[in-house]
Amino acid sequence: xxxxxxxxxxxxxxxxxxxxxxxxxxxxxxxxxxxxxxxxxxxxxxxxxxxxxxxxxxxxxxxxxxxxxxxxxxxxxxxxxxxxxxxxxxxxxxxxxxxxxxxxxxxxxxxxxxxxxxxxxxxxxxxxxxxxxxxxxxxxxxxxxxxxxxxxxxxxxxxxxxxxxxxxxxxxxxxxxxxxxxxxxxxxxxxxxxxxxxxxxxxxxxxxxxxxxxxxxxxxxxxxxxxxxxxxxxxxxxxxxxxxxxxxxxxxxxxxxxxxxxxxxxxxxxxxxxxxxxxxxxxxxxxxxxxxxxxxxxxxxxxxxxxxxxxxxxxxxxxxxxxxxxxxxxxxxxxxxxxxxxxxxxxxxxxxxxxxxxxx
Amino acid sequence: xxxxxxxxxxxxxxxxxxxxxxxxxxxxxxxxxxxxxxxxxxxxxxxxxxxxxxxxxxxxxxxxxxxxxxxxxxxxxxxxxxxxxxxxxxxxxxxxxxxxxxxxxxxxxxxxxxxxxxxxxxxxxxxxxxxxxxxxxxxxxxxxxxxxxxxxxxxxxxxxxxxxxxxxxxxxxxxxxxxxxxxxxxxxxxxxxxxxxxxxxxxxxxxxxxxxxxxxxxxxxxxxxxxxxxxxxxxxxxxxxxxxxxxxxxxxxxxxxxxxxxxxxxxxxxxxxxxxxxxxxxxxxxxxxxxxxxxxxxxxxxxxxxxxxxxxxxxxxxxxxxxxxxxxxxxxxxxxxxxxxxxxxxxxxxxxxxxxxxxxxxxxxxxxxxxxxxxxxxxxxxxxxxxxxxxxxxxxxxxxxxxxxxxxxxxxxxxxxxxxxxxx
Numbered sequence: 151x152x153x154x155x156x157x158x159x160x161x162x163x164x165x166x167x168x169x170x171x172x173x174x175x176x177x178x179x180x181x182x183x184x185x186x187x188x189x190x191x192x193x194x195x196x197x198x199x200x201x202x203x204x205x206x207x208x209x210x211x212x213x214x215x216x217x218x219x220x221x222x223x224x225x226x227x228x229x230x231x232x233x234x235x236x237x238x239x240x241x242x243x244x245x246x247x248x249x250x251x252x253x254x255x256x257x258x259x260x261x262x263x264x265x266x267x268x269x270x271x272x273x274x275x276x277x278x279x280x281x282x283x284x285x286x287x288x289x290x291x292x293x294x295x296x297x298x299x300x301x302x303x304x305x306x307x308x309x310x311x312x313x314x315x316x317x318x319x320x321x322x323x324x325x326x327x328x329x330x331x332x333x334x335x336x337x338x339x340x341x342x343x344x345x346x347x348x349x350x351x352x353x354x355x356x357x358x359x360x361x362x363x364x365x366x367x368x369x370x371x372x373x374x375x376x377x378x379x380x381x382x383x384x385x386x387x388x389x390x391x392x393x394x395x396x397x398x399x400x401x402x403x404x405x406x407x408x409x410x411x412x413x414x415x416x417x418x419x420x421x422x423x424x425x426x427x428x429x430x431x432x433x434x435x436x437x438x439x440x441x442x443x444x445x446x447x448x449x450x451x452x453x454x455x456x457x458x459x460x461x462x463x464x465x466x467x468x469x470x471x472x473x474x475x476x477x478x479x480x481x482x483x484x485x486x487x488x489x490x491x492x493x494x495x496x497x498x499x500x501x502x503x504x505x506x507x508x509x510x
Numbered sequence: 511x512x513x514x515x516x517x518x519x520x521x522x523x524x525x526x527x528x529x530x531x532x533x534x535x536x537x538x539x540x541x542x543x544x545x546x547x548x549x550x551x552x553x554x555x556x557x558x559x560x561x562x563x564x565x566x567x568x569x570x571x572x573x574x575x576x577x578x579x580x581x582x583x584x585x586x587x588x589x590x591x592x593x594x595x596x597x598x599x600x601x602x603x604x605x606x607x608x609x610x611x612x613x614x615x616x617x618x619x620x621x622x623x624x625x626x627x628x629x630x631x632x633x634x635x636x637x638x639x640x641x642x643x644x645x646x647x648x649x650x651x652x653x654x655x656x657x658x659x660x661x662x663x664x665x666x667x668x669x670x671x672x673x674x675x676x677x678x679x680x681x682x683x684x685x686x687x688x689x690x691x692x693x694x695x696x697x698x699x700x701x702x703x704x705x706x707x708x709x710x711x712x713x714x715x716x717x718x719x720x721x722x723x724x725x726x727x728x729x730x731x732x733x734x735x736x737x738x739x740x741x742x743x744x745x746x747x748x749x750x751x752x753x754x755x756x757x758x759x760x761x762x763x764x765x766x767x768x769x770x771x772x773x774x775x776x777x778x779x780x781x782x783x784x785x786x787x788x789x790x791x792x793x794x795x796x797x798x799x800x801x802x803x804x805x806x807x808x809x810x811x812x813x814x815x816x817x818x819x820x821x822x823x824x825x826x827x828x829x830x831x832x833x834x835x836x837x838x839x840x841x842x843x844x845x846x847x848x849x850x851x852x853x854x855x856x857x858x859x860x861x862x863x864x865x866x867x868x869x870x871x872x873x874x875x876x877x878x879x880x881x882x883x884x885x886x887x888x889x890x891x892x893x894x895x896x897x898x899x900x901x902x903x904x905x906x907x908x909x910x911x912x913x914x915x916x917x918x919x920x921x922x923x924x925x926x927x928x929x930x931x932x933x934x
Contacts, residue, residue, distance in 0.1 A: 163662050165669070184673040204673060207666060282744050292756075298746035306747035309754050318756045319764070331744055341764035344757050353750040360757045364764030385766050486672050503665045 158509055160439060160488075162470040166501040168209045172198045174493035176223045179483045180250075181276050182231060185212065186481075186491050188499050189238060191220030197240055199224075201250065204501060215253045219244065227272025227325070227373075228283035228299065237285050237299075239267025245287055247299060258299050263289035273325035273334065276484075279374030281331040286324075292317025294338045296350065309338065309348055318342045326370030326394075327377040337380060339365025345382055357402050361390055367417045370394070371425040379442065383415035383430055391442055396449040396459035404459035410438050410466075417480045423487045427467070427510060431480045431492060435473030437502075440464050441510060467510065472500060512558035524590045527567070529583040531559055538576045545569050546613035547588075552581060562609050564593040786832070804830040808840055811847075820847045838867035842878055845885045854889045861886035871909075880910045887919075896927045 174190040197217035202209040219240040229235040243263035246256040274283035295305035319341040327335035334350040341364040347357040363384035383389040390407040413433030421427040475496035483489040488504040811826035827844040845860035887902030903920040
């Protein structure tokens with residue numbers, strides 16, 4: 151059990167609150183800076199990208215960009231640190247990569263999906279991991295597509311339903327296992343509770359399971375290492391932590407699940423500086439900070455002699471309620487430990503600081 | 511009759527009277543002493559001492575000391591004067607009584623006043639205590655708030671520092687970026703106009719990074735390593751498709767655990783309704799309007815049963831059931847038909863279904879339930895399952911204990927059972 155108790159527990163301090171005039175769907179820190187991006191949808195049905203800079207106790211708006219379609223999600227994961235291009239998915243199924251200094255024309259654009267792109271992730275950029283930079287998008291049309299910014303118009307991988315099968319919405323995607331140039335894995339969560347793990351090196355389905363509730367968010371604890379842990383959050387306030395080091399031939403990966411709150415858990419984000427600490431944001435406007443503890447032995451042999459993983463335990467470090475509306479997006483700053491931004495459906499973006507993370 | 515204590519002795523000074531009263535072995539407590547301005551009484555049943563004093567005394571300050579088998583009174587005079595005697599000499603009975611009553615009343619008033627005063631002081635104490643606790647809680651809250659504020663400020667300061675570091679680093683980058691910008695926008699615009707698919711050349715990126723990598727003040731190691739990586743970037747993956755199967759779900763909405771039970775029920779009902787509709791479609795077109803009414807069909811069936819046309823009755827009941835399978839009487843009557851037709855298993859099924867539908871066991875459906883039990887019992891017996899038959903008969907008896915026929919039949923079955931047991 152963690153020894154953080156009472157005055158030693160991490161505190162979530164609300165640093166800045168900024169009211170917005172549009173619905174914010176995603177907020178991201180610009181790497182290597184004190185700037186953050188808010189992506190969303192304005193009331194008149196257009197997309198909004200706002201760039202803010204943190205100045206003392208307030209956010210200063212540096213730039214506002216308007217796009218024809220509302221924007222649902224964005225990532226910096228596939229660009230280099232110098233370029234820092236933003237990849238966005240919008241309500242129409244378009245994937246665009248923008249240079250924020252010259253945002254009139256996208257650097258890369260493709261109409262990737264027939265319906266809204268719910269989730270986007272990038273790997274291979276920002277000096278993290280190895281291999282080609284790639285972007286994965288998951289959409290309501292039931293497909294998950296992987297794109298390489300060097301190849302126009304066609305995805306390099308397409309995970310689509312079998313012919314004739316009715317589609318399920320894909321709600322979330324995440325990259326993982328990118329520890330060398332060849333290996334890469336995409337995890338996708340769907341609204342019928344399916345989680346599927348696709349191996350891009352062998353172009354096959356590596357594992358699938360169903361967690362009985364629609365999957366809102368999946369994230370590996372680190373994208374650029376041999377896959378270690380995967381957290382999947384769902385409706386009805388549950389989340390599951392899977393130990394991804396040992397795959398059993400029939401039982402798959404071991405997991406521990408926790409029911410945190412009565413409402414949907416919208417997002418999970420791991421702390422970039424400590425891969426065993428993660429924060430979940432809920433539909434009741436609350437944030438929970440968790441720590442995962444590994445079991446004494448991470449794998450054991452079952453009756454037939456095949457290796458089986460052992461899941462550890464999760465403990466709650468802190469929780470705080472910031473809003474009455476769901477907090478739909480969350481992002482830790484990769485540069486300052488404990489600094490994070492969250493956007494909620496009450497049209498506010500909040501910058502928070504989580505203290506005492508060194509003592510965990 | 512009280513025993514008067516008369517052996518008292520007293521002496522006086524200008525301001526006080528000292529009275530000593532031996533108690534003759536009786537035990538005295540403060541409750542036994544009653545004193546008012548001009549009247550003093552000590553009553554320890556059966557002993558009694560009373561004195562109407564010569565002059566009024568200050569009864570609040572006067573004291574009585576109990577000990578050594580006597581009471582020692584110290585009475586302070588209201589007016590300093592020497593008394594001729596302890597008591598009023600020529601006190602007649604009436605005056606005495608009047609004085610006594612007065613004294614008692616006065617004492618009562620005083621007691622009331624005292625309780626009043628006590629109440630008031632108690633309330634004030636309570637108020638004071640409440641205010642004190644409130645102050646303490648305020649102080650605690652303030653302390654916590656202050657801690658939080660301090661934390662916030664500390665954190666804000668750190669952030670500022672970090673931010674300034676970032677700013678310095680960024681300045682260099684922004685200068686170089688502006689140079690690049692022009693180079694980048696031109697080719698982009700051309701591309702858009704010509705609508706030619708050009709592949710994005712990775713090496714363009716690397717050449718630019720080499721230009722500005724020298725001035726970056728932090729993260730320089732990562733920039734250099736990035737250069738190397740960029741040169742070794744693998745080619746884009748060979749395009750491939752993975753076919754996916756989903757866990758089947760009928761509803762287009764997302765799966766929620768709490769709703770699963772409701773959804774199952776809904777699907778079940780839908781399936782039932784569909785079944786009924788499908789089965790009826792083909793044949794019902796031939797029937798007349800009245801023949802689609804289950805009650806009319808039931809009556810028809812009853813008539814046919816009365817006339818002995820059991821098969822016809824069964825048909826009528828079958829059709830009625832298809833139209834409305836929730837009427838217990840249909841099953842009940844069909845069971846009777848099956849009994850007559852010696853379809854014993856079907857009779858048992860139908861009576862069981864009827865009993866199921868008659869589940870709230872109220873006096874209203876007593877009749878029907880008795881019949882159902884009897885019919886099922888008969889069927890069991892005819893199948894030689896006498897124990898089950900007996901169970902049903904006994905159930906019928908329980909509902910209607912006065913039915914002689916059922917009793918007789920139950921007896922018969924019991925004998926049969928005993929007979930078979932003796933044989934085997």
